[in-house]
Amino acid sequence: MDEQGEQLGIKSLAQAKDYAYDRGVDLVCIAPQAVPPVCRAMDYGKFRYEQDKRAKEQKKKQQTVEVKEVQLSCRIDKHDFDMKVARAIKFLQDGNKVRVCLRFKGREMAHQDLGREVVTKFQEACSEFSTTDKKAAMEGRQLIVFLTPLKTLPKKEKPAQESAE
Numbered sequence: 001m002d003e004q005g006e007q008l009g010i011k012s013l014a015q016a017k018d019y020a021y022d023r024g025v026d027l028v029c030i031a032p033q034a035v036p037p038v039c040r041a042m043d044y045g046k047f048r049y050e051q052d053k054r055a056k057e058q059k060k061k062q063q064t065v066e067v068k069e070v071q072l073s074c075r076i077d078k079h080d081f082d083m084k085v086a087r088a089i090k091f092l093q094d095g096n097k098v099r100v101c102l103r104f105k106g107r108e109m110a111h112q113d114l115g116r117e118v119v120t121k122f123q124e125a126c127s128e129f130s131t132t133d134k135k136a137a138m139e140g141r142q143l144i145v146f147l148t149p150l151k152t153l154p155k156k157e158k159p160a161q162e163s164a165e
Contacts (some may be wrong), residue, residue: 001030001040025037065097067146072102072122074114081118088147092129098147099139105141115143123147 001007003025011019016039020027026044029037036088068083072142090097100122102115128148133146 001038003042007041016041041045063095065095067097069099069101071124072100073120074108074111074118075106076101076118078158079126087123088122089129092126092147092149096147097149098126100128100145100147102143103141104143109141112138112143119143119145125164132159 003023008019008122016027020041021043025041027039028042028044028047029039031038034146041082055064070088070091072081088100091098102119104112104115108115116136123132123145130147130149133148136143136145138144
């Protein structure tokens with residue numbers, strides 16, 4: 001194939017090398033497994049540059065999902081709980097997963113039902129913005145739940161601006 005992609009027909013290796021040398025381009029083997037192998041006369045540096053440019057463009061469009069963590073305790077106060085919920089909702093709106101971790105300290109292990117209530121209440125508070133990946137599970141002394149953002153998230157509410165009249 002020549003620089004414009006037109007087929008030149010079947011040529012010997014020596015003829016193909018001569019053709020590329022006369023035009024000042026590189027001979028690049030595109031499909032070595034084909035019978036006969038398919039080669040193209042092109043500027044290899046330009047070809048690599050275009051490939052890298054395309055790969056970089058695709059990487060930009062790719063969305064990365066991070067896992068953010070929110071830590072709770074059994075004896076969390078109302079205001080602290082509301083702040084943690086607000087933080088988790090912000091993470092979910094940004095498209096990140098949230099790992100809700102409730103650590104049991106000392107004798108709290110005997111009252112795991114209190115911890116499960118706090119986690120359930122947290123899940124319900126975030127239910128408008130997320131779904132639960134799997135049920136709450138104990139890992140050592142921690143109760144852990146993963147929240148995944150919904151595909152169609154409610155839009156972030158902007159504070160209403162008051163007009164001065």
